[in-house]
Amino acid sequence: MISERRPIIGVMGGANVSDLDYELAYELGVLVAENGWILLNGGRDAGVMRASAEGAKSRGGLTIGIIPSASKSDANPFIDIPIITNLADARNLINVLTSDVVVACPGSAGTLSEVALALKNRKTVLLLRFDIGRAFEDYRTNGSLINVSTPQECVEKIMQLIH
Amino acid sequence: MISERRPIIGVMGGANVSDLDYELAYELGVLVAENGWILLNGGRDAGVMRASAEGAKSRGGLTIGIIPSASKSDANPFIDIPIITNLADARNLINVLTSDVVVACPGSAGTLSEVALALKNRKTVLLLRFDIGRAFEDYRTNGSLINVSTPQECVEKIMQLIH
């Protein structure tokens, strides 16, 4: 389906996360890079945004951060390409539209807004140990909202989706 | 809290809704207008957006629609002031930031993105018969996410919040 361009994998998730969730996001970043995919996230220097970019850079991956402010200095040091929007939370729409597949790690309202905007725009969303209850049930039924338990399982699903 | 300016009540909800939900949104629009508040919604000619504006106009209220497209003709006939954004789903952020209180009627992913963006931006959200499961539980605990069962109960809560 996606031919010449390298797939872009969006990794969403909270700015304040547990050590386990930080580690899983890091590991997901590692695997995204090892598969030759581009990693995209919200770019700030916190939580899942930092962890996933750090993991991807540890394997020489390419990382894009969609920055909510006007300042490049808000990007974490593992972001190669900071896209500067100054659009605050409206940049969440860009995060999901630009991603070929969206992964949501545990987070709060910001992450849930990205899950919602992704599903509304017909993206497939993989929930990596992110329990959101019964919300969005129609999307589970039609196969566009999927639970995964590990970064490895997540990457296997991504492979199926982009081929 | 809000002194001179008339409060703006945002009414979110699906474009495809049941007859009952249409009626409740209409009734909510009636009550918003009767209280002298401004009604704001997504402005399109469908579902909760049409119903709530129609109800408000039936009592001579003032209605604002935040239009996702570039065209004023996408506003429903009950919108007095169509704000034209051409920002697609990014306009959802404007919907909630502009509202003093956000009411969410039943809807799908678009409505859930508005609930999420509202909570992230410290707005109080009233769910009018909109069952979203366990998502956003932290916000229930801190009192910014509240279930209401009828338009009347909704309006009583709004009164408490804006005084």
Add this chain to the structure above:
Amino acid sequence: MISERRPIIGVMGGANVSDLDYELAYELGVLVAENGWILLNGGRDAGVMRASAEGAKSRGGLTIGIIPSASKSDANPFIDIPIITNLADARNLINVLTSDVVVACPGSAGTLSEVALALKNRKTVLLLRFDIGRAFEDYRTNGSLINVSTPQECVEKIMQLIH
């Protein structure tokens, strides 16, 4: 052309302006209100934004401010309806798309971005004593960029355009 809804007249211009330009923007606001039109501007408490809203309110007009920040308190006291975007300069697009006619008073790069976005989106722009040199010459030729010298002349042109 515009039937039932009240026309919305967008008044753009600088945050730092001369006394004369402040007065002309105030006078334009007066005339917009006296004609029963809605006044729209960028909403902040400075320059043309404050002056035109103050003028419109002196005649009981309705005023809308499209606010670049997340805070209603950035609206000047003469704005009835602050639309809160938190989109920074991207809100300039909303200013011009929502206006049936755009008037540009003297300003700097922000105002010129609004002239440009308005013309690109096929709005007619009236320049009220705003000298922009030879830029946008194609639009002068096709009649969508017009110089006016006084608020009165400006309002006469608006009347021709919206009828």
Add this chain to the structure above:
Amino acid sequence: MISERRPIIGVMGGANVSDLDYELAYELGVLVAENGWILLNGGRDAGVMRASAEGAKSRGGLTIGIIPSASKSDANPFIDIPIITNLADARNLINVLTSDVVVACPGSAGTLSEVALALKNRKTVLLLRFDIGRAFEDYRTNGSLINVSTPQECVEKIMQLIH
């Protein structure tokens, strides 16, 4: 000033351009890539957007396109990383904020909106054979708006600016 990250050079300009302007934009893309810089533009398959990306790819450069629509298929084939915004002309703000230096080739109102937004946000703008008359004169005086006549001269200025 810019240390580890590769500089991002934004190349703005019209969708409909003369053969000469197409060639100059292509040549500029070549030089951007040869200097190891990232090329950013509006991403669509027309005019300066296509030409500059084509030139950069002819030398193996990395190219980013900020797409106004919701569809990756609107990106031209020389864009490596399409950033999908669905924000229409509001994406012009992202174009200039993300660029370390903005070059404006000949264009119309869209390009002038980018010049305006760039200057307002304190970016330096190089006009490559783009005659905009007397507009923005204050910015010429303070050195942030500069005429250049050839892609080579443009690149020499960029070198001075980013070191």
